[in-house]
Amino acid sequence: MEQSTAASRPWLLLLCLAVAATGGVLQARAQLDSKGFISVDCGLPGKASYVDGGTKLSYVSDAGFIDDTAGANQNISGQYIRPQLSRRYHDVRSFPDGTRNCYTLRSLVSGRKYLVRAAFLYGDYDGLGRLPVFDLHLGVNYWQTVNVSTPGFEVTAEAIVVVPDDFVQVCLVNTGAGTPFISALELRPLKMKFYPQVNLMQGLVLDVRLNLGPADLTDIVRYPEDPHDRVWIPWADPKEWMEISTTKQVDSEYDDFEVPTAVMQTAVTPLNASMKLEITWDPVPQPHDLSPGYFIIMHFSELQLLPSNALREFDININGVRLSEAIRLVYLGVGVIFNEKPYQDGNYNISIKATANSTLPPILNALELFSIMSMTNFGTDSRDVSAMTTIKTKYHVEKNWMGDPCAPKTMAWEKLMCSYDTGIPPRIRSVNLSSSGLNGDISPSFADLKALQHLDLSNNNLTGTILDTLSQLPLLKILDLSGNQLSGSIPSGILKRIQDGSLNLRYDNNSNLCTNANSCRPAKMKSKLPIYVGAPIVIIVVIVSVALTLFCLLRRKTPGLMKNSVKPQNETRNDGDTSLGLETRRFTYNEIERITNNLQQVLGKGGFGYVYDGFLEDGTQVAVKIRSESSNQGDKEFLAEVQILTRIHHKNLVSLIGFCKDGVHMALVYEFMSEGTLQDHIVGGDRNARCLTWRQRLKIAVESAQGLEYLHKGCNPPLIHRDVKATNILLNTRLEAKIADFGLSKAFNRDNESQVSTNVIVGTRGYMDPEYQTTGRPTTKSDVYSFGVVLLVLVTGKPPTMHNPRSIGIIEWVQRRLSKGNIEGVVDVRMHGDHDINSMWKAADIALKCTAHASARRPNMTDVVLQLQECLKLEEDHAGGNSNNNFYTGISSNDLSMRNDSYPTNQSTNVSQSSTSFEKEHNFGRVPTMDNGPAAR
Template sequence: MANATQGLVLLFRSNLGTSDSEIIRFPDDSHDRIWFPESKPTEWSEISTTKKVQNIDDDGKFEAPSAVMQTAVTPTNVSKPIEFSWDTRPSAKDSSPGYICILHLSELQLLPPGTERQFYVTVNGLMLSLDKGFTPQYLYSNTVFNPDAIDGFHHYNVLLNATANSTLPPLLNAVEVFSVVPTAGVPTAAQDVSAITAIRAKYQLLKKNWMGDPCVPKNFTWNGLGCSYAVSRPPSVIGLNLSSSGLNGNVSAFFASLKRLQYLDLSRNNLTGSIPDTFSQLTSLTHLDVTGNQLSGSIPSGLLKRMQDGSLTLRYGKNPNLCSNGGSCQPQKKKEDSKIAVYIAVPLGSVLVFAIVPIVAVSLLIICILRRRKGTNTKNSVRPQNEASMALSHSRGSNGHTSLHLDNRRFTYAELEAVTDGFRRVIGRGGFGKVYDGFLEDGTQVAVKLRSESSDQGVQEFLAEAQTLAKIHHKNLVSLIGYCKDMEYMALVYEYMSEGALHDHLRGRGNNSRCLLWKQRLCIALDSAQGLEYLHKGCNPPLIHRDVKTSNILLNANLDAKLADFGLLKAFNSGADTHVSTARVVGTVGYLAPEYQATFQLTNKSDVFSFGVVLLEIVTGKPHILNDPEPMNIIQWVQQRLARGNIESVVDARMSGDHDINSVWKVADTALKCTALAPEQRPTMTDVVAQLQECLDLEAVRGDGNAGVYTDRSGGNPNGYCGYATTDVSTDVSQSSTAFEMEHLGRVSTMSTGPDVR
């Protein structure tokens, strides 16, 4: 198990066979381990003893406390096995971690002659017990475990099956599951060591202090290197930053020997020659930057193809002799100019000889030819992605500022000053800048999101959000009223959402001190789900929000919910795509889908995972990361409590039990399905919308007999139902492949949380 090359991280630790909610720890456990109670009344029967259960002498490495071993479970149906399972939890450093499962077993009943308890223990079919089966000892603690990590599965299932000779069903007292993590001691992959050493020698990188093993130990990884540490293989180089390192000469072929390389930055050096075609064979490469060198020739066609399908971000500006058309780089100016001379000479000669062609016609012919020439020169070219130009429609006006081709109103900076009364009242802050309260000429209240000079988010994020919101329209998406791109000033003008962010209502912050009713929460959840479903199904190509969280769900005066903050939005290249690859992971920790963190690949199911976390926050009123007492994701927190079969232990106590328990169960179950570790096991947003509508129906039936409960949340809906609008209308959206930085924008509410209860 734990040794010089690997350590163990606890996944879960359960004390079985107790309906009590008490947690066992020190002084019962001298090692101060925390044992959480777990019971499944519909599947397990509980047995217990008051007698002390002792540890076997050779079992000192486990030493399960007697208080834990005094309870156990057996299957309610004696012909069935004891069964429990978990899903793999990949990380950015290890997409397929291994697991150690430890079962603690003790016979608690003094068996009469002629009876026997004997069973097999298997994990995904792998036998852990002896071939003849395992028999626990009376009042002595035994363990069954796998000494070597089991890995390579998405789902792990443990079974305790009675043998043919057994007269009693299997028994289990407690269980611990650990994930295996690598530790220092395993050297970097030999091929990577050879390649990086050759690169160091070629460019004489003496000042970088590249000595010893490139990746081990972690604290002394070579400067500029990024390494992956997987249990199943040696550490390998996945990132290399040699920007501004004084590199001279051609691009070394040894870069292509780093087979797991994902990120390579060779910018701002003095490299010459061409980009090696072998770079096309680096299948893991997602980001390549060669900006600001003296490279020449054509970009390899393999890289151009990957660049166009979105699997590679390639930056190559400021290389004067590097061409990007994927073909010949030889200039054809003379040949084209001679053709133009012939084309022009013929009609001009005709004018002189016959004098029948009007001068205007000749001029038009010349203009058409010149336009044709311009189109020929730009055909099949690929623009550098490191330039400020975007795949969005914009041009430079005579006053020096960019003019987006949008139907929305364009404001000048002076107009925004008037709208916001000199940017007097701040109602929110984010990575882009501050958000100000404002009023248009007709009295319409708006929110003005102004980019600050210190913001690390720039033109690309601004253009992406503006262009997207100008093209997509849905009642559950915040509407864009206008924009400003006036010299260095950039701003977006949104509809005003008076009740601020859902996050503040659930936390009771600011003016949002009153608790949301369960029906209000259901309506907000349904609204948000419909907005997300529209992005996934109603847009062409489909869109991924990438930052779904409670602080990005805004509420108006009627508590209608709308998704906001589209700066991280990502579009599929086509409707037939299964995923989108990104250069890096962006979003908010605690909401990120595990496969996105591990593979940098986005799907619609990444948003579904984030929305599942939102649903859990709506049910519990808790933050997405809790300190209980150690930091814990809300998913684990809810799973541990629901495993005991008590939904009330996770429901927000501030609602005082005013809810239909079946609808709460259904929402919690939907949330946990959304947060399944395997993306294919998660529902679609269409499925989620249908489930939430059913939950609202259940709550509505309860509310019909409850005259004292607030049921109407909007003036247009006397029955208090949230409307479910289908998304048959398809919206065409174009989106840059630029990876945007995170933005956390909160709004301060100016009103109370919804109408008074009546």
């Protein structure tokens, strides 16, 4: 059936009214009002503000949200101003210059869900009568194309996203089809339980949000009826549908979408004898997605008190496929059905039809339709963004520095060069501000660009001194400060970098710089040439003379020394082992037996041997690892672990108290870790081990990652562990995590990791880096891979290799399930849904990046630590907000209701109401966008 006139008329009304204004009283600096709202009238002059007549919320001008020099304020033509037109449409800000112009909304909470809405009404503001088409981006990700088809109609773009930072940018991108402009911009915080399809990698773009069945088709429901200021557009079709309503309060206590009562008090039901509600539409290809996919959310409530002999029962089908068991509603209860996985097809028909047993037709109260918004593009590293923003503000840079500095790559800021490594945010590696009219001193923020390799500040008017902090930029190779007005001397740190050849400094044409010749030379360059040449010769002569004298004396007094300078292995010492260069306590084997009460209590067993419980003389409890005769780890591995543990110290590495090398006996004495291994708590089957919450697991992951980061970055020389796994992560009474077992560790050359090679491939099956197994050359990225497996073990509670029935690795197992968009399908069920869904998504994503097959695509441990800390922050915020913990799942054959559990655990359509709910496994998904809206039948 073709779309009816009655259906199209309300849809046109939808296009006209979809963005009735809302907002919050806000100041440009504070950004948020008391409700967390941001409401901006783009084009409102100066610092003006006003209260919207409908919502009673305040709008402010966009000054403070965008660069002062960006765009121009314009008023729409008077012929398009009508009484019912919201005031925020009376003016616009247009952007004739630059490819990208961006608004920045600040003071947000990183990792929270927000609704972002932009509104546009052309109104012939420029007098040209040219309707523009341009793109809209949210941060560095494409949002949608704005196509203004009628001068007097409002166009609205709305997205629901998880914001990764404490700000979000809305950018208008000129695609060459007209000048971008904007009328209003709004942001509303949402509860984390809303719209579970939204996560850090995926947002939703609203196509339509309908309130079905209201008597007044001009009555838009939004704030304050909807405290989250979603806009519910009225829709009804008198030729096809009958409207029913109630004035009684609908019980929305367990409605995880919190649909306003005013919306749920009205519904539609079919007029004809077929007792069927139908909604049809054809998808509209999008410029960036020719086959768009959709999510649909349908809201139900029984508004009529049915007699005992009446029954309302119905099925829901999409394109002829039944989505669920028959649905029954509870009087004045609230139910919802939605798809977790997007659905794609060439056209769509949703049919809600009464069952054979039903005496009444089906009903539908409200409908929301969304398409997917990919959020997979990485923005520039937040530290670099902060530094460049400060630099831009300090020097009033007039270049078109708008939006993200590096992304998308085609819109990177002028005069910047960035590095783009797969799986991690871009970093700024070159800044060229030569001849840019810079005034004042050198900004300390340049020293915050830790990936910077080339900094050119030449031919400006910079004054003051050169900052020594620039010498701490580890990758900086070229620093050009020539042609300025700098004064003073070259700092010692930079002189040292010049001397060792790691930095090339250009500082000519600074008349007040280095006026004292010696102040710009390394220390050794201050001496005259004779001293340069003579001093080393004198030193060498003295050293040789002393060495020859000692040699002769030693040879005369102890002739046997030259023949045998190695002490017998069975020699026992109680002090530090100076022959091994060790500075830790050395125990005799008799002392080991006394400490362990003759090896009475075994704590565990590893490849090296058994671990025993022990107590020192002062009562300190320790763990004693004694090498067994069957161990394949010999003196080499033992001495490697002792030497490593005596020189590394970090709160997340197990501390070595002492060692024993007494003849054939070898033992290591560690600090005692009362809670055993991570393996015991996750997949070890220890019934006495406590079940770790997701928050505890994340904390363990962060602490373990910090320990590995220290090995890679804080040790000199750096270390590769080579056997990172759940059994080598130990927990103390406070469940603090520490990395253990360094017998297989290797030092590496930080400048050339490929130089590390081994004769034997070592590690543990399931945790080993496949690239290392192929090449035989471990790198720090080998540890990153193993840690990624540990992280997947924490998420899933599964071992690294499973047999069900065939052998499958945990990485493949997780990838298969996440490819269907189902995070709950991989989460350890023992956590009982007690976690933030976005934190879980982010952790799984980090783990999969760590376990990329090619090591070049894996992040380093510093990036892993930062990302996991963000995960932990999300989880802590989730735990602190009790109102966000009511999620739902469950199965029932007939009645709908609701359980306060967790997000649905399969790829299913979910229905919930005030006392039961059901799930039916089906990939019910995407529902497309259309210019004239879905047709009712």
